[in-house]
Amino acid sequence: MMAVSARAQVLSLYRSLLKESNNFPSYNYRTYALRRVRDAFRANRNIEDPKMVERLMVEGQQTLALIQRQVSVGKLYAAQRIVVED
Numbered sequence: 001m002m003a004v005s006a007r008a009q010v011l012s013l014y015r016s017l018l019k020e021s022n023n024f025p026s027y028n029y030r031t032y033a034l035r036r037v038r039d040a041f042r043a044n045r046n047i048e049d050p051k052m053v054e055r056l057m058v059e060g061q062q063t064l065a066l067i068q069r070q071v072s073v074g075k076l077y078a079a080q081r082i083v084v085e086d
Contacts, residue, residue, distance in 0.1 A: 003050075006050070006053055009057065010053070010057065013057060013060045013061065013064065014037070014041055014060075016064055017037045017060065017063065017064055017067065018034065018037055018038075020064060020067045020068055020071060021033035021034045021037055021067055022034065023071045024067075024070070024071055024074055025071075025074045025075055025078045025079075026074060026079060027081075027082055027084050027085045029070070029074065033067060037063075040060075044056055
């Protein structure tokens with residue numbers, strides 16, 4: 001079983017990734033990012049090896065930084081909203 005603090009960190013990273021993914025101005029990028037985050041966490045749900053969990057946490061933090069950069073760039077060049085978004 002995963003340590004309580006590690007579990008809390010994983011859940012915090014998951015919430016941060018979902019929250020930041022929701023900030024994409026483009027509907028297509030937003031839904032893609034949300035789906036990828038959920039799928040990645042579901043696929044790795046049963047990982048209990050501490051080294052593997054740590055590696056995945058680092059990878060998740062790098063992904064969070066990437067999403068934050070992409071959201072910033074996306075807001076600079078916002079496109080017209082599509083019908084699905086209204």
